[in-house]
Amino acid sequence: MRVYRPQSGRLVQREEPTPEPRRGEVLVRVRAVSLNYRDLLILNGDHFATGSGGLIPVSDAAGEVVAVGEGVTRFAGGDRVINVFHPDWIAGRMPDTAMGYGNGRDGWLAEYRAVPEHALVALADSLTFEQGATLPCAAVTAWTSLDGVRPGDVVLTLGTGGVSLFAVQLAKARGARVVATTSSAAKAAKLTELGADTVIDYVATPEWGKAVLDSTGGRGADRIVEVGGPGTFTQSLVAAGTHHAEIALVGFVGRSGPPVDFMDLFRSGATVRKIWVGSREDTEDLLRWLAVWPIEPVIDSVHSFEDAGAAFRRFESQENFGKVVITTA
Template sequence: MTETMKSYHVTAGQGIGELETRQRPIPEPGPGEVLVRMRAGALSLRELKVLENDYPLPITPGVVAGCEGVGEVVALGDAVRRVKVGARVAASVFPRWIDGPFQFEYAAQLGSSLDGVFTEYAVLPESGVVPIPEHLSYDEAAALPLIGLTAWNALTGGQGLRAGETVLTLGTGAVSLLAIQLAKLAGADVFATSSSPAKTDRLKALGANAVVDYSKNPNWSEEVRALTGQRGVDHVIDVAGVLDQSVRVVAQGGEVTLVGASQGKAANAEPLSAATVFRSGATIRPMAVGSRRQHLELNRAVESTAMRPLIDRVFTFDDLPEALQYYRTGTPFGRVIISHN
């Protein structure tokens, strides 16, 4: 073990070009803590929003960046009982959220108010790490702690997804792609939307039964309803904030899970009327990520089915700024991974 380590630090609004690197002493775990040698991380829209000062949670100036990462436990603090040296683990994005509904007291988040995972070594609470599925590489496992868990919670955390039900995902962002994979594992029929004809075949190969091009039909909810014999879909995973169409396409008494809202204005979403909600009988459930218990459930599902998340591109840890630029300007289909190997 070297005496110092490299880490990336962020201050809200500073921009990619000003992401700071530091050489710091490798920390030692305190009571109830573990030291993790980070092996891989992943990028998401969250990281860009932090850099652009457009993130809803408070950001500690100079905090270690990144909330989604996995690695190997290399040292234990006193009184650690459930984790062993050598264990392959994922960091919990919200390490204080163990179970139950999200509460403000659980809002401390890696890479925001707490030091994150874009570092060579991280000290984490014993309760803030979970084992990663045995069949996954570190790069693959890094795709799950934030985006994979969000997709899992979106599908299972509300009314719950049952085999034979229908799911609609919007676009080709990382949450939507993982939701397709997880919904198919549960035996659901999945419909997807996209504005890219080139991605239609890729979505179908991932498991989508049918894909609707929303750029050709602004009222795409009508087309999706037609595909279901006008019944509508049981679950809508709305990552864009186009609630007017999401509620119109959901089946009577179904569920719309609102994962994101930032694209609603750009998508020219119409205001959602109370009458539309009332007629639908739908449950609208805003949510973010998931608890430790849900993370363990996700891992069991992934491991029992040998599922592998889709990876678009892998960058080295030293090339993190380049990776962020690629994520912002490119159109990744799958996760963008930061690898320490």
């Protein structure tokens, strides 16, 4: 089978034996994978949890079961599946031993992968493999970030990365009002098309936190899906107002910015909740919800397996609006 492994920051395609599923494992023929910010960080050796290197990259995949090992009961040949981002986190608190795909264990940029049956969930027929592959990291993160959001709440999303676009779609479907930021007029128009109620250009308006307050009659956001980290947190605190908003602490695409002022945090009354994508239970909850309340994942482009490098370059350009997908068919 064909796989990719990183070598000196580059992806190199290799031929390796197709794995045999061992006891409790399922052999998945990978049909599509999607890229996330962490995949670039790991490839470039920049991820805070980068491991020894040389592991097959990419955390998110969809495919079909082609063989099962002894004792497998959850799946049978022909089943359509997606992986769970944290393969050993079933429910409850995240285990301390969690190891990510691509930095702690081999990931999914391969034609076949054998994984424990507990690390997979069923993919509904209503979703294509390409759509399914967009879900394990970005959509589940948006889902857990929005936990408890009620109709009428104001949800603030930052930029148009994978997590943020799912957050826009899921928040709208939950009856929230969405205020979104982005850096270009073209992406602003697409956000509006996707359902965002208010869009703010964070480059043209560096004090965008105040713009969020202005657009909400001075009250601010109820939930902030904080993907910018050091580059955005200070403005997010402004956007939170003083009414005890919740900040879902997700990421750090805005790599640098002013230090957080304790008194600003104190005055806001905001709760900060760290997100770690989600468990298998969260993934299953999202899929059940999508069966009743379908949303169409936004896909920017689909690349062939041979052209995986082009997919990574497209993703790294940040010109994409939606997920960048690689198919193996």
